[in-house]
Amino acid sequence: MGHKNTIFLALIIVLITNEGMAEQHAVGGSQGWDASTDFKSWVSGQTFNVGDQLVFKYSSGLHSVVELGSESEYKNCDVGNAVNSMSSGNDVVKLNKPGTRYFACGTLGHCGQGMKVKITTVSGTSSSSSSSSSSPTSSSASHCFTSLLLIVASFIASLLTQF
Numbered sequence: 001m002g003h004k005n006t007i008f009l010a011l012i013i014v015l016i017t018n019e020g021m022a023e024q025h026a027v028g029g030s031q032g033w034d035a036s037t038d039f040k041s042w043v044s045g046q047t048f049n050v051g052d053q054l055v056f057k058y059s060s061g062l063h064s065v066v067e068l069g070s071e072s073e074y075k076n077c078d079v080g081n082a083v084n085s086m087s088s089g090n091d092v093v094k095l096n097k098p099g100t101r102y103f104a105c106g107t108l109g110h111c112g113q114g115m116k117v118k119i120t121t122v123s124g125t126s127s128s129s130s131s132s133s134s135s136p137t138s139s140s141a142s143h144c145f146t147s148l149l150l151i152v153a154s155f156i157a158s159l160l161t162q163f
């Protein structure tokens with residue numbers, strides 16, 4: 001009986017976690033969208049899949065987020081032809097297709113100080129079947145998360161069966 005419960009709960013949790021695979025990436029990690037954040041090293045630790053979201057967190061008024069249309073605009077911090085600009089301080093960008101997107105701060109001088117980030121989104125479907133070549137970090141992270149939930153589920157199940 002208790003064993004059945006555990007398996008049942010585990011199955012449900014696996015289904016839920018697979019369903020909610022889309023991730024939210026807080027840009028810059030705990031430091032957020034700030035002039036002092038090292039965005040290059042932050043990006044190198046991330047895998048962006050189609051369906052994921054970027055969240056830019058910062059003090060509204062101090063910074064902004066502008067999306068640039070090309071690599072050269074990104075390199076030169078040319079924010080004059082922005083594709084999109086946001087300034088709420090909690091700006092969400094959905095990565096809805098594979099490819100590279102460029103974001104910079106619109107505040108004068110900040111982009112030149114390194115407040116810019118280049119996001120390369122990969123096709124989410126390939127990561128579930130043959131991810132070993134392209135994105136080992138993301139799959140191991142989600143596996144880790146799933147097993148953690150499994151442990152919690154079996155713990156709950158074992159508590160339930162004591163009554």
Ligand SMILES: [Cu+2]
Binds near residue numbers: 064106110115
């Ligand atoms: Cu800024």
